[in-house]
Amino acid sequence: MVDLSVTLSGLKLDNPIIPASGTFGYGYEFAEIYDINILGSFSFKGTTKDPRFGNPTPRIAECVSGMINSVGLQNPGVHAVINEELPKLKKCFNKKVIANVGGFSVDEYVYTCELLDCEEQVGLIEVNISCPNVHGGGMSFGTNASDAQKVTEAVKKVTNKPVYIKLSPNVTDITEIAKACEAGGADGISLINTLLGMRINLNTKKPVIANKMGGFSGNAIFPVAVRMVYQVYEAVSIPIIGMGGVSSSEDVLEMMLAGATGVQVGAANLINPCICKDIIEDLPRVMEKYNINKLSDIIGGAH
Amino acid sequence: MKQSIFSIISNEKIAKDVFKMILSGDTSDITASGQFVNIKIEGLYLRRPISVCDYDSKTLTLIYKVVGNGTEQMSKMKCGNLDILTGLGNGYNLDCGNNVLVIGGGVGVPPMFNLAKKLKAMNKKVVAILGFNSSDDVFYEKDFSEICDSVYITTVDGSYGKKGFVTDALKDLSYDYFYTCGPEPMLKAIYDATSTSGQFSFEERMGCGFGACMGCSCKTKYGNKRICKDGPVLVKEEIIW
Numbered sequence: 216m217v218d219l220s221v222t223l224s225g226l227k228l229d230n231p232i233i234p235a236s237g238t239f240g241y242g243y244e245f246a247e248i249y250d251i252n253i254l255g256s257f258s259f260k261g262t263t264k265d266p267r268f269g270n271p272t273p274r275i276a277e278c279v280s281g282m283i284n285s286v287g288l289q290n291p292g293v294h295a296v297i298n299e300e301l302p303k304l305k306k307c308f309n310k311k312v313i314a315n316v317g318g319f320s321v322d323e324y325v326y327t328c329e330l331l332d333c334e335e336q337v338g339l340i341e342v343n344i345s346c347p348n349v350h351g352g353g354m355s356f357g358t359n360a361s362d363a364q365k366v367t368e369a370v371k372k373v374t375n376k377p378v379y380i381k382l383s384p385n386v387t388d389i390t391e392i393a394k395a396c397e398a399g400g401a402d403g404i405s406l407i408n409t410l411l412g413m414r415i416n417l418n419t420k421k422p423v424i425a426n427k428m429g430g431f432s433g434n435a436i437f438p439v440a441v442r443m444v445y446q447v448y449e450a451v452s453i454p455i456i457g458m459g460g461v462s463s464s465e466d467v468l469e470m471m472l473a474g475a476t477g478v479q480v481g482a483a484n485l486i487n488p489c490i491c492k493d494i495i496e497d498l499p500r501v502m503e504k505y506n507i508n509k510l511s512d513i514i515g516g517a518h
Numbered sequence: 519m520k521q522s523i524f525s526i527i528s529n530e531k532i533a534k535d536v537f538k539m540i541l542s543g544d545t546s547d548i549t550a551s552g553q554f555v556n557i558k559i560e561g562l563y564l565r566r567p568i569s570v571c572d573y574d575s576k577t578l579t580l581i582y583k584v585v586g587n588g589t590e591q592m593s594k595m596k597c598g599n600l601d602i603l604t605g606l607g608n609g610y611n612l613d614c615g616n617n618v619l620v621i622g623g624g625v626g627v628p629p630m631f632n633l634a635k636k637l638k639a640m641n642k643k644v645v646a647i648l649g650f651n652s653s654d655d656v657f658y659e660k661d662f663s664e665i666c667d668s669v670y671i672t673t674v675d676g677s678y679g680k681k682g683f684v685t686d687a688l689k690d691l692s693y694d695y696f697y698t699c700g701p702e703p704m705l706k707a708i709y710d711a712t713s714t715s716g717q718f719s720f721e722e723r724m725g726c727g728f729g730a731c732m733g734c735s736c737k738t739k740y741g742n743k744r745i746c747k748d749g750p751v752l753v754k755e756e757i758i759w
């Protein structure tokens with residue numbers, strides 16, 4: 216029997232597979248087609264203090280081996296998530312979930328995390344710092360090391376749950392941001408969020424997406440993600456959740472060798488809703504093929 | 519929702535750039551007229567949403583227009599298998615009106631077919647208005663004639679049927695409810711031209727097609743909805759243009 220289990224800051228997962236935030240809703244749609252309790256955990260849709268409709272449509276553009284989205288953090292707000300979504304989620308998922316949190320000021324992050332801290336089913340808080348900082352000139356928290364550290368410190372003060380900071384890849388030096396988060400007390404790092412991208416429609420000669428630009432994800436970004444996970448693993452000593460373009464069990468091994476303890480699967484869920492189940496079922500086969508008995512043994516193995 | 523493999527039985531051209539594909543497979547998750555399926559096409563990242571034109575316990579009929587890479591590839595398939603998600607969307611609610619219009623424009627015509635069949639099976643009076651650009655684009659007139667009480671065809675250039683838009687045919691008819699699918703400007707014109715309630719099927723660019731990504735959201739008077747999951751059918755009263 217191969218051992219698939221991994222541990223993220225004390226949170227033991229049966230396997231490292233975690234659907235990524237924004238690509239799995241609150242799990243219900245997937246629960247219709249497979250028992251989502253086989254997952255290691257899952258990261259629910261980015262939650263903000265207030266309800267958000269998000270960006271105008273079209274919000275989706277196709278790319279070679281990937282897609283661009285500009286959903287714009289549409290969510291019902293943290294109160295509705297706690298009062299309506301989490302009780303429903305409990306009925307189809309009996310493991311701990313990852314609460315993904317967005318915000319546009321340090322206070323908003325703090326507000327949302329403080330409320331989620333009281334939720335028993337939340338095993339870990341993943342703070343998405345790719346959002347623009349409305350008080351800091353609109354630059355994303357995730358592109359400025361001192362802002363990233365400030366958010367981390369502030370959030371750590373209001374929760375006892377492990378806090379993972381989710382990094383934007385749209386920076387010159389990802390290790391600098393990761394180190395700032397570690398210095399701010401982060402329990403772990405999640406990466407990567409989407410790469411800023413754009414498509415133009417040849418018929419209309421205008422951007423495909425209403426918001427012009429959006430987040431590029433899917434298979435095409437896998438090498439960028441592996442590289443960044445590898446770099447961050449060398450720069451910090453806290454655990455990493457790796458993601459970006461993962462769509463097979465081989466990709467999972469590669470991500471873990473680069474340094475990931477947990478592995479998230481994003482856009483691939485939208486194309487093949489059974490992808491996480493397929494990967495979990497296929498992992499023992501590839502582990503055997505590459506002579507791996509205990510999956511956690513290979514974390515950072517490429518260094 | 520169900521993910522399964524369908525095999526192509528036939529795939530033939532029925533009008534300019536328009537093809538009809540019949541597939542066999544597990545249709546058990548298709549529960550209402552106006553639902554759609556989402557098709558995986560080799561080499562393309564996103565699936566392609568296409569309305570269910572007709573179905574029975576073993577077969578699925580789709581009618582699609584070639585507009586880009588994906589539909590072009592589909593048009594070239596003579597046989598083989600397709601990975602399809604079925605049972606997507608809410609579909610039309612049939613329990614409205616007794617003297618109803620089904621109004622389709624272009625590739626909004628296909629979903630009207632199974633709908634008209636079901637409405638007839640409920641002994642309602644069903645009149646179809648099918649709008650096209652030109653005579654080359656017209657399809658399924660005979661199929662609708664076999665099931666509906668009457669069928670009106672309009673073409674924008676007047677080369678076939680009545681010249682003008684579907685709303686030009688609608689003016690002279692009496693009805694107590696309507697169902698429609700087509701390009702958004704047509705839907706808006708129908709919204710303005712009708713005095714009764716009705717149901718409208720919308721299109722939006724989709725990431726998943728089954729409610730997971732929030733790619734297809736729209737605002738309605740009844741709150742935010744996902745076109746793929748809470749739609750594609752919206753009732754007249756909730757629509758915000």
Ligand SMILES: Cc1cc2nc3c(=O)[nH]c(=O)nc-3n(C[C@H](O)[C@H](O)[C@H](O)COP(=O)(O)OP(=O)(O)OC[C@H]3O[C@@H](n4cnc5c(N)ncnc54)[C@H](O)[C@@H]3O)c2cc1C
Nearest residue numbers: 566567568569581582583585586587588589625721722723
């Ligand atoms: C619920 C629903 C039902 C539909 N039913 C039918 C039908 O029965 N028959 C039919 O011919 N067409 C239908 N369409 C439109 C059909 O999905 C598009 O024509 C098709 O996706 C185009 O793909 P392509 O690769 O040929 O075009 P491309 O332009 O190359 O496609 C690029 C991307 O844009 C998307 N896209 C392009 N046009 C549309 C569109 N109008 N709506 C949504 N996404 C689009 C594609 O899915 C793809 O992701 C429906 C759309 C929706 C949302």
Ligand SMILES: Cc1cc2nc3c(=O)[nH]c(=O)nc-3n(C[C@H](O)[C@H](O)[C@H](O)COP(=O)(O)O)c2cc1C
Nearest residue numbers: 235236237261284343407408432433459460481482
């Ligand atoms: C439609 C969509 C919505 C997303 N929404 C969020 C979100 O709300 N919060 C977040 O942190 N990341 C969000 N992401 C980013 C993913 O969680 C993930 O980091 C990224 O897509 C890279 O992984 P992938 O290539 O496997 O998709 C979203 C991605 C997609 C495709």
Ligand code: FES
Nearest residue numbers: 726727731732746
């Ligand atoms: S297309 Fe993903 S939610 Fe509608």
